[in-house]
Amino acid sequence: MVSLVLTYVGKYKPISESNLILDWGCGCARVITQLMKFVSPERLHGCDIDSEAIAWNKENIPGPTFNRIDPYPPTSYPDSTFDVVYGISVMTHLEETTQVCWLKELRRITRPGAILVLSVMGEKLRDTNMPASLAAEFGEKGFVSFVSNYSELLAGFSHYGYYREAYHTVDYIESNWSRYFDVVEYIETKHQDLVILRAN
Numbered sequence: 001m002v003s004l005v006l007t008y009v010g011k012y013k014p015i016s017e018s019n020l021i022l023d024w025g026c027g028c029a030r031v032i033t034q035l036m037k038f039v040s041p042e043r044l045h046g047c048d049i050d051s052e053a054i055a056w057n058k059e060n061i062p063g064p065t066f067n068r069i070d071p072y073p074p075t076s077y078p079d080s081t082f083d084v085v086y087g088i089s090v091m092t093h094l095e096e097t098t099q100v101c102w103l104k105e106l107r108r109i110t111r112p113g114a115i116l117v118l119s120v121m122g123e124k125l126r127d128t129n130m131p132a133s134l135a136a137e138f139g140e141k142g143f144v145s146f147v148s149n150y151s152e153l154l155a156g157f158s159h160y161g162y163y164r165e166a167y168h169t170v171d172y173i174e175s176n177w178s179r180y181f182d183v184v185e186y187i188e189t190k191h192q193d194l195v196i197l198r199a200n
Contacts, residue, residue: 032061
């Protein structure tokens with residue numbers, strides 16, 4: 001995943017010109033630890049609602065700055081802080097109104113011209129994982145989310161039903177996310193697709 005982030009961020013904004021980089025929803029920092037091979041660790045920030053993961057990161061990964069955040073914005077980051085933000089497997093697990101709240105917060109904490117990389121469920125995952133009962137709603141709206149069978153296991157970090165599975169069409173993203181960012185590219189991959197956004 002880190003190679004994809006580097007490739008598509010670099011296409012629009014060279015990493016060398018990106019001062020502060022945020023891993024939004026960093027978990028156990030699996031992407032940050034790989035990114036540290038290419039970026040000075042002090043430029044890297046990670047945040048997550050998982051307090052245990054953040055505590056582990058702080059103890060075991062020197063260099064980057066890690067912060068525990070609440071399930072809903074705002075964060076403690078000042079306005080216009082980051083040049084790059086990536087969120088892997090975050091928008092894939094939030095219901096619609098929560099996504100909108102976070103899009104607004106990401107817009108607040110990014111600088112003009114910042115590049116964001118957010119992953120969404122691709123077509124293959126929709127075909128295999130999305131319940132058939134949601135097909136009509138998805139076809140009409142371009143977005144659905146549902147409480148998955150593993151949501152209860154993660155309820156301790158927020159509340160039951162916060163962690164879901166969410167699916168988007170490209171048209172939905174272009175129509176709705178463009179209220180907060182310029183949607184510059186949609187990249188299909190073998191797993192989760194990537195949406196490239198630019199802060200305006």
